[in-house]
Amino acid sequence: MNKITVKIDGMMCGMCEAHICDTIRRVLPDAKKVKASRKDGEATFLSGDEINTEALKRAIDATGYTLVSVSAEPYKKHGLFGK
Secondary structure: OEEEEEEEEOOOOHHHHHHHHHHHHHHOOOOEEEEEEOOOOEEEEEEOOOOOHHHHHHHHHHOOOEEEEEEEEEOOOOOHHHO
């Protein structure tokens, strides 16, 4: 499982965050824990499969936002109390 961070330019409000989350879920149906933050200018989600960054970029750009970068790091599930 990987934690994917997508830097996005153009989010201004809560509705923008919702549009980004909906777009990610539509393009990557296996994405889990999808969150977007206009303050941080990014969206994060978990995925066990390889993601198609070109398809994600096209979908986000089509909504009027700009995908700036995509990064992935291994995700480790933390147990009770972060251990």
